[in-house]
Amino acid sequence: MSLDPFNSKKTIKSDKGEFNYWSLKSMQDSGYSIETLPFSIRILLENALRNFDDFAITKEHIETLANWSPDPSDKDIPFKPARVLMQDFTGVPAVVDIASLRAEAVRKGKDPNKINPLIPVDLVIDHSVQVDYFGTNYSYQKNVDVEYERNGERYQFLKWAQKAFDNFSVVPPGMGICHQVNLEYLAQGVIARDGNVFPDTLVGTDSHTPMVNGIGVVAWGVGGIEAEAAILGQPIYFIMPEVVGLKLTGKLPLGTTATDMVLTITQLLRQHGVVGKFVEVFGPGLDHLTVPDRATISNMSPEFGCTVTYFPIDDRTLDYMAKTNREKEQIKLVEDYSKSNMLWRAGEDKIKYSSVVELDLSTVEPTVSGPKRPQDKILVREFKQKFGELLKEVHGREYIPIDKREEGRWYGEGGSQPSEKKESDLATATVEYETKVKNGLKSVVVKLNNEKFALYDGSIVIAAITSCTNTSNPSVMIGAGLVARKARERGLDVKPWVKTSLAPGSKVVTDYLETAGLLDDLEALRFHVVGYGCTSCIGNSGPLPRHIAKAVEENDLVVSSVLSGNRNFEARVHPQVKMNYLMSPMLVVAYALAGRVDVDLNSEPLGYDPNLEPVYLKDIWPSNDEIFEVMSKVLSPADFEKSYGEIFEGNEQWKNLQAPQDEVYQWSSESTYIKEAPFFKGLSDSVEEPKDIIGANVLLKLGHSITTDHISPAGAFAENSPAGQYLINRGVEKKDFNSYGSRRGNDEVMVRGTFANVRIKNQLSQKEGGFTTFIPSGEEMSVYDASQKYQKNNTPLIVLAGKEYGSGSSRDWAAKGTTLLGIKAVLAESYERIHRSNLVGMGVLPLQYADKETADSLGLTGKESFTIKGISDGLSPLKKLQVDARREDGFSTSFEVVCRLDSAIEIEYYKNGGILHYVLREFLSK
Known part of the structure; x- marks a missing residue:
């Protein structure tokens, strides 16, 4: 049978040459109603046409896709992504599995070099850096040093894989977060390979892979297991998805951000029900959203529960590609191919969706989400009241507003409580603690040397500008810098009990903040760069300062974190922090200034200047014009050229890292990080029928x-846990435990976790x-x-x-x-x-x-x-x-x-x- 049963193979000429492509227009001309199909389904159809082999992908698969209808279906469809994206937490066990397959192949007398990635794989090391040091100009370098000390063996293993495997590239530590690197550099919109041109598609071993949907690339997160199968040439099969249309109208009002928009959409789509479905965005509101705004929405697809949140290619896409230094010939190819193959954003009125959800962007208000799920939306104007309700509902404690706290100090029912002084184990600081109780609610007065402050339920102990969700968006990052500048000008400072951090998703962010002079303002408030990785969003917040940790732990305080991330599940951000709230980087700075979440930012001051004049959020909130003026001056394709021109090189530590040279990995029985996977050893040739x-x-x-x-879990684990006991019995000290995420290459640790x-x-x-x-x-x-x-x-x-x-x-x-x-x-x-x-x-x-x-x-x-x-x-x-x-x-x-x-x-x-x-x-x- 012909490998082109629908005669859809055509040619296209471009500045990059002449290429074959599989024409959806020819399918339309043959009587299929392609123009009514959502764009994401069209891309799946092209994928099946191009990969047709009449075995794994059949004519029936193609017809199923070409005849997609809005109604639910139980029919199976295949997908062969053009490439795979990995991060190191999920990437290490995937590489361990492939290396283990090689080992078993050798034991069975086969050539190990036959087991190789069959499509390009990019692994970005971004999940391992932890915020051990913060608030100083040496934070970044010390965190990097500790990262290599903890993870050197894992990094050697990945460096071995880069050399041992074909089609496998590693982006070293400290270069950025995988999804932001994908959006800004790896994604090409369309791919020219082996004389063919086709849509850029991928799967990633991280659930936030859909972020790249914002640039018109169909991609979603899969488990490492599925990704490994795709790498080894297997199609991914899944039931034909329903496609929910998200219609956007209007434009965001002044004072709101893309983060407020995405947290609103998260709740909206969770309520509608999109688990396992595709979401595709359309409507006039789309014209007002930049690619970073779109990517902010797509990034949080797993928080909605959907597979993808797709934005079709349009002029905004091409503009972003130019600004991020993609080649002119590549940008023209994206435009020509998309327009030739019915993949350009046009004819939205003809598309049929399974259902439509509508959002008028002008109704969006400043928003946070928490305390433990991304879809738990709270309007900023209601946050203080909601905190009190949640404190009682979740933790059984009555809330007393700060203005009832008698000069910010607690007194017991029968007068003042005796001071309870405890010496801490801090080497150089003198610390005293004084616990007071009123109505069952605690405060802890901490005296650190000559500084004295009180911690309450609701005190913020972590304020993290983190996660590719928001650090990929220049408007909110520059906005955060401007909030810091205006706060600094008014003499405000972050409260002393707040652990602050800035973890950009790429070095481009640091460059434009530096060029604008805003990095100085952020650092003045102790938002120093701590690393280029996921940090608090993945649970790598690092330890709280010891005097804070001691106060929280011994007094069971319900303290909070504020972060610009996408996940705030229980115990994820930090095991001692019970209430965690997602918000824009701009609000992270604002709440760090306030030091507590139980504050009404619309009516209460963030703090007082040196003259005791109150300073309100409105006093330090930049206008959209201010943000865009800075953006226009500091964002340049040259920044992207500089950062991504050296992305695979790494720092001196990476360059000097010695890695094995063998084609088959030599497993060490002494290793507590890398161990041959137990799943394939002695695999039988035959398959038994499953039993009841x-x-x-x-x-x-x-x-x-x-x-x-x-x-x-991905975070830290205790000494008395089964995983902790295993490591101690292997001679590993507690300080060297690292995290569950970093030890995913060792099944003994992971099964115990x-x-x-x-x-x-x-x-x-x-x-x-x-x-x-x-x-x-x-x-x-x-x-x-x-x-x-x-x-x-x-x-x-x-x-x-x-x-x-x-x-x-x-x-x-x-x-x-x-x-x-x-x-x-x-x-x-x-x-x-x-x-x-x-x-x-x-x-x-x-x-x-x-x-x-x-x-x-x-x-x-x-x-x-x-x-x-x-x-x-x-x-x-x-x-x-x-x-x-x-x-x-x-x-x-x-x-x-x-x-x-x-x-x-x-x-x-x-x-x-x-x-x-x-x-x-x-x-x-x-």
Whole structure:
């Protein structure tokens, strides 16, 4: 059969040469209604046309896409991305897996060099830098030094991979955040390769990969498992998506930012329900949004729950490409190809969407979100009141406004409380603490040398300008600098208990802030550059200053963080900080000046100048004209040329890093960072048919919105945790633990960290954190220890969960750890897209309750023995299985569940024990 069954292959001439392309217009001329298809579906259609092989991608797949309709579909479609993006936390285990596949291939007598990335892979090291040092001009260099000291072995491994693998590039530490680097440099709009031209598409091992949708590139986050399969030539299969149209009208009012807009959209789309769907933006409001504004929206796609938030290519796209120093010939090719192939933003009125959500941008108000979910929108004007309500609702404490706090100090019901003085372990500072209580609410007066201040519930201890969500947007970064300048001019300073940090997503940001003189203003308020990475947004806030940490810990204060990030899940930003709020960089500076979140910025002063005159937010808030005037003077393509001209070189530490030269990685038994993956050793040649799950116990019974942070934490871990004990037994000191995220190349650490989040609430345990009850004995212990006892008894395990199971980051260890704990199935009310796919990719069966049924409605406590029937009879997509549950007290019930193996290929992955097992068997058979 012809590899062009629809005769769609055409040629296009450009300044870069003549190329083949697969014409959507020819499909339109053949009778398919392409003009009614959303642009994102058109790109998937082009992808299927170009990659048609009549095996993995069939004529039926193409027709399914060409005939897309707004109604839900259960049909499977394939996708072969043009490239893959990784960050180091998810990239290291992915590279470990591929290196492990090579090792197993050698053991079976095969050529290891045949296992290579088949498409370009860019890995950006951005998740490892931690804010150990802050508020000084040496912060950046000391943090970098500590980063290399902690992560040298991981970096050597990645440097080995860069040399050992074809099609694999590493962006060294300190160059930027992967999504901002992708937006500003790696993304090309369209790709010319091997005589063909086609849309730039990718998947990334980070859930915020959709950020690049803002420049017209279809991309989304997948688990490392799916990404590895794509790297090794496997199409990604998924059910045909519905496409929700987001219609924007109007323009943002004065005083609001792109961050306010995106937090508004986050709540709007969560309420509409877009999990697993595509979102495509259209409408006249789009004309007023720059590419960085659009990218701010796209970046937070996982917070909405959708797969992509796509912005079609238009004049704004080309303008951004020019400003970021893309080649003129490339920009012209993007324009010519998009216009020739029905991918240019035009004819919006003809497109049919599954549903439409509308937002009038003129209604957006200054907004924050929190304290633990991005969709929990709070208007700034209501923030103070809402804080008091949340303090009572979440933490059971009555809120007393600051004006009732008698000169900012607490006194007990019977007069003043005696001072409780404690010497700290600080080497050079004298610290005293005085705890006072009123109405059950605490304050702690901290005396540090000759400085004295009080910490309350609601005090801000972390203020972080962080995350590619906002640092990629010059308007809010320059705005933050101007807020700092005006505050400085009025004599205001950040409160002494606030840990401040500035972590730009690329060096371009530092350059334009420096050129504008605004870096000096930010540094005057202690917002010094601490590193080029995700920092607080990924949980790398570093320790609180010891005197602050001691006051918070010993007095159980409910303190807050403010950050310009995209995630504020429980215990993510910092384990001691219980309330975390997302906001624009400009508001981060403002709240750092106030030092507390319980302040009405519209009516109360941020502080007082040296003459005791009140200074309000309106006094230091720049106008849009001021921001754009600075932007026009300091933003230049030359900045992008300078920063990205040396992006792969790295600093002297990277250049001097010695890496192995072997084609097969030599695993060290002494390493606590890099260890051969256990999944592929001794892989059998044949595949056993899957069997029913008999006599399973529940390891965890969980509620709603369990995130991948709950399942597989990325932050610090304690000495007495199973992971901590493992490292101590290997001779690693606590100061060298690093984080879970940095140790994802070691399965022994990661399996012990699975379900070990300090805030996870397992209904089978009285304790908060990674604990459970071992059902046979009734003994309470760590999840890891219980799983070991169950596995020793050959008892299969399951997890019971509520809605949105696995929401959050695309964290493959959430699935890998699950399988290594002996969990055979998860039964949930609903799943977040990436985690469900990852469970399948690791051979764990995702099951879903029938509509309106839950564990509670079925009377399940988690202490039952479960049998899951219908697996051994043969599986089909979305097959219904029977579950029998029995308890020792005589309770028994039977009910049907939906087996969330959504496609034929997912059934094959499950049978093989996982997607990479399938790929390796395919390779070995050839």
